[in-house]
Amino acid sequence: MRLRPLTLSCWLLGLLLASVVAGVALGSVSLAPDVVVRVLLGRMTGAAVDPVAERIVWQLRLPRVLMALLTGGGLAIVGVAMQTLVRNPLAEPYILGLSSGASAGASLFYLGFLPPLLSRTLSMPLAAFLGALLALTLVYLVARQNGVLSVTRLLLGGVAISALMASITSFVTFASPSPDKLRAVLFWLMGSFSGARWSLLPLPALATLLGLLGMLALTRPMDLLLLGEEPAAQLGIPVELAKRLLILISALVTGTLVAFSGTIGFVGLIIPHAVRALTGVPHRRVVPLSFLLGAAFLIWADLVARLLLPGTELPVGVVTALCGVPFFLMLLRRSHYRFG
Amino acid sequence: MTCTPAFKKMKPVRLLLLLLLLGLGACQQASGPASGALTVTDDLGRTITLPHVPERVVTLAPSLTEIVFAAGAGPKLVGVTTADDYPPAVDTLPRFGALPVNFEAIVALQPDLVLATDQVNNPRDAATFEALGLPVYFFSYHSLEDVLEAILTTGKLLGTEAAARRTVDSLRARLAKLAAAVDTLRHRPTVLVLISDETLYAFGQGSYVHDLVARAGGKSLTDSLSNPAPVLSDELVLQLQPEVIVVTAGADYDPARLLRHHPSWDLLPAVRNRRICGVEPSLILRPGPRLVAGLEALLHCLHPELARKLSP
Numbered sequence: 001m002r003l004r005p006l007t008l009s010c011w012l013l014g015l016l017l018a019s020v021v022a023g024v025a026l027g028s029v030s031l032a033p034d035v036v037v038r039v040l041l042g043r044m045t046g047a048a049v050d051p052v053a054e055r056i057v058w059q060l061r062l063p064r065v066l067m068a069l070l071t072g073g074g075l076a077i078v079g080v081a082m083q084t085l086v087r088n089p090l091a092e093p094y095i096l097g098l099s100s101g102a103s104a105g106a107s108l109f110y111l112g113f114l115p116p117l118l119s120r121t122l123s124m125p126l127a128a129f130l131g132a133l134l135a136l137t138l139v140y141l142v143a144r145q146n147g148v149l150s151v152t153r154l155l156l157g158g159v160a161i162s163a164l165m166a167s168i169t170s171f172v173t174f175a176s177p178s179p180d181k182l183r184a185v186l187f188w189l190m191g192s193f194s195g196a197r198w199s200l201l202p203l204p205a206l207a208t209l210l211g212l213l214g215m216l217a218l219t220r221p222m223d224l225l226l227l228g229e230e231p232a233a234q235l236g237i238p239v240e241l242a243k244r245l246l247i248l249i250s251a252l253v254t255g256t257l258v259a260f261s262g263t264i265g266f267v268g269l270i271i272p273h274a275v276r277a278l279t280g281v282p283h284r285r286v287v288p289l290s291f292l293l294g295a296a297f298l299i300w301a302d303l304v305a306r307l308l309l310p311g312t313e314l315p316v317g318v319v320t321a322l323c324g325v326p327f328f329l330m331l332l333r334r335s336h337y338r339f340g
Numbered sequence: 341m342t343c344t345p346a347f348k349k350m351k352p353v354r355l356l357l358l359l360l361l362l363g364l365g366a367c368q369q370a371s372g373p374a375s376g377a378l379t380v381t382d383d384l385g386r387t388i389t390l391p392h393v394p395e396r397v398v399t400l401a402p403s404l405t406e407i408v409f410a411a412g413a414g415p416k417l418v419g420v421t422t423a424d425d426y427p428p429a430v431d432t433l434p435r436f437g438a439l440p441v442n443f444e445a446i447v448a449l450q451p452d453l454v455l456a457t458d459q460v461n462n463p464r465d466a467a468t469f470e471a472l473g474l475p476v477y478f479f480s481y482h483s484l485e486d487v488l489e490a491i492l493t494t495g496k497l498l499g500t501e502a503a504a505r506r507t508v509d510s511l512r513a514r515l516a517k518l519a520a521a522v523d524t525l526r527h528r529p530t531v532l533v534l535i536s537d538e539t540l541y542a543f544g545q546g547s548y549v550h551d552l553v554a555r556a557g558g559k560s561l562t563d564s565l566s567n568p569a570p571v572l573s574d575e576l577v578l579q580l581q582p583e584v585i586v587v588t589a590g591a592d593y594d595p596a597r598l599l600r601h602h603p604s605w606d607l608l609p610a611v612r613n614r615r616i617c618g619v620e621p622s623l624i625l626r627p628g629p630r631l632v633a634g635l636e637a638l639l640h641c642l643h644p645e646l647a648r649k650l651s652p
Contacts, residue, residue, distance in 0.1 A: 028573040051607050056575040059604035194573065195538075197603060312570040313540075 005285050008278055012292040016069070019299040023065035024057060028306050028313070031056065059197065067196035067204065068302045068316075069295040071261050072271075074208035074253045076294025077215055079268020080286055084222045085246045086143070088151050089273065090331060093254045094265030094324075096154070097135045097161030102258035104165040104172075105131020107185055111176040125203060129255030135161050136251055147229070191264035191317030193302050200260060207256035212291055214249045218242060219283035226281070264317045266324020267294050267301075273331070380497065383480035384463055390475055393499040394453035398446055400438045401460040404479065405430060406628035407487070408455065411494040412503025419449040426622060426630070441465050447472055453497065455479070459627060483551040484635070487627045488512070511632050515555070518635065521646055522557040529642060531558035532582035532610070535625070537589060538601050540572040548627055556638035557646070558584065574602055585610040586619055586641055593618020617641040 025036050031053055039057040042049035075093060082091040082098075093099050108114045109127035139161050143154035173185055215222075221242040224232040233239045257264075271294040272286060279285045298316070301323070305314040378390045398419040399405045405420050409427050417430075421438035424430045436445035438460065446454065454469055454476040461478070469476040477497060479490050488508050495504020531553050535541040543549040544565035553560040561580045562570065585608075587593050595616035598605070605611050619641065623634030640647040 027575055029575050029579045052578050055578050055604040055607065060574050306573065309567065312565070312567055313573050
């Protein structure tokens with residue numbers, strides 16, 4: 001089913017809007033719809049509202065929905081970047097060890113094994129970014145042979161780096177001198193938006209926006225990269241530069257998002273495929289539409305995480321893995337799957 | 341083990357004499373027909389047979405160590421976990437890791453009884469201990485009364501019943517004094533007990549903590565949550581509107597931390613009335629004899645004026 005790009009954009013924008021509304025209206029405690037509406041109107045008109053409802057809707061749910069939006073959109077476009085970069089439909093920040101690299105960096109910092117460089121809010125994303133960059137570079141170098149990327153090496157390298165980074169995280173978790181932080185880290189490693197608040201939003205927003213703009217600027221090189229590095233170079237694309245930029249963007253966005261929300265897998269795998277099925281391969285459509293669909297998807301995943309166990313928080317990474325792993329296996333099975 | 345070479349060097353007659361002596365000694369000790377054997381059923385419903393009164397005991401959780409000391413059998417402990425820190429006498433005992441259980445270290449200690457609790461230990465470890473020929477007794481407690489019973493049971497298992505009874509009687513006396521004072525209260529505030537302040541780990545259904553809060557003159561808010569160890573959401577806490585928040589993060593806990601991690605809580609009654617307090621974690625999280633001290637600390641949080649009146 002191919003829709004006209006404009007129609008599709010409108011549909012996805014509408015879906016995202018509906019997701020935001022649902023994300024604000026529903027949660028681990030139930031509020032009447034009119035209370036939610038009154039809180040939102042009250043913010044705009046300054047009218048007095050029930051303070052508890054105001055805290056829940058405005059200070060907890062809205063920043064949380066926005067964090068899910070940024071994270072979903074960001075991880076989805078990173079998925080696009082990596083699938084194009086390695087010319088393989090199975091690439092994704094979680095599978096290739098990028099997320100676990102970021103979480104290893106972040107937990108090394110969080111548990112006090114790395115000194116804070118600037119402020120706490122800045123050094124954690126920085127540590128996560130460096131971890132992600134290191135993981136992706138290692139996987140890339142391992143998979144490359146005579147200028148060609150081997151799919152098998154790529155996946156095996158990703159699995160190995162994932163395991164290595166996860167064990168570094170486990171090690172620092174067990175060796176940490178502050179046991180009170182361990183539970184928090186374990187929870188955070190499975191990904192969660194439970195700590196989201198307004199003051200935490202600017203940095204993820206900045207990183208995701210930079211990533212989105214960067215990738216929108218790279219849509220043509222990305223289209224040509226899918227043909228292969230040689231043909232792309234012959235068509236005048238600075239292949240090495242484009243590849244390095246894609247690696248940098250992937251590490252920047254994944255690192256920042258992991259530092260704030262933990263490791264959330266499989267968004268970057270599912271979403272680009274769904275979008276390509278709807279609109280075809282051209283990146284000028286795949287990139288922005290993946291952002292919209294990824295954002296809506298993660299808002300819904302977080303809603304499921306919030307609603308599944310009443311009154312308690314389930315890590316959202318559990319939900320995305322439950323959807324993502326079957327999808328991944330299905331992609332593996334479908335050997336005739338065409339990409340590019 | 342070290343006496344085997346000595347046996348070998350002994351002349352047969354002397355050896356016979358020694359064995360006879362040992363046998364006589366054993367006969368004198370065992371006055372009953374079962375020669376001191378004890379068959380009991382633990383809290384998991386397993387049947388355990390102790391051939392004689394245990395002399396070498398290891399505990400798989402700090403709470404059990406405190407229970408053994410409270411039961412008057414502290415000198416029988418030959419090993420504790422690396423997490424143990426109370427009473428000070430444990431400092432000289434050999435340590436082993438309990439999460440996961442270091443079976444080799446425990447076997448090397450040659451205990452004749454292992455004490456475990458389903459609060460910390462995996463019930464499946466019982467089968468491993470059985471295969472190793474080490475009797476293991478599992479405790480399970482859901483109220484303060486269960487913990488007192490555990491002290492009495494430990495006394496019975498280790499042959500120190502009288503001492504265990506004395507400890508429990510004195511704990512019960514403190515509890516009775518407390519109960520008499522709490523009964524006079526008119527207002528029982530709603531209480532939220534948190535294990536940690538950043539991620540909101542709390543106590544759900546079936547925890548002894550709700551019993552403690554009730555005895556300290558409060559109403560615990562999380563006793564109806566079906567998950568025994570729930571992670572609460574910020575919005576649930578906002579809706580619960582606790583009047584007092586207790587964090588098990590030490591008596592010197594800084595209440596500002598809680599608001600820093602959860603800025604939207606500024607309008608909770610507990611925050612507005614500055615009713616946030618820290619309690620020493622080992623007094624609440626360790627279901628042992630010091631739970632009574634934990635209960636007294638809770639009373640300090642919930643009803644400071646009453647606590648002042650009670651303390652001499």
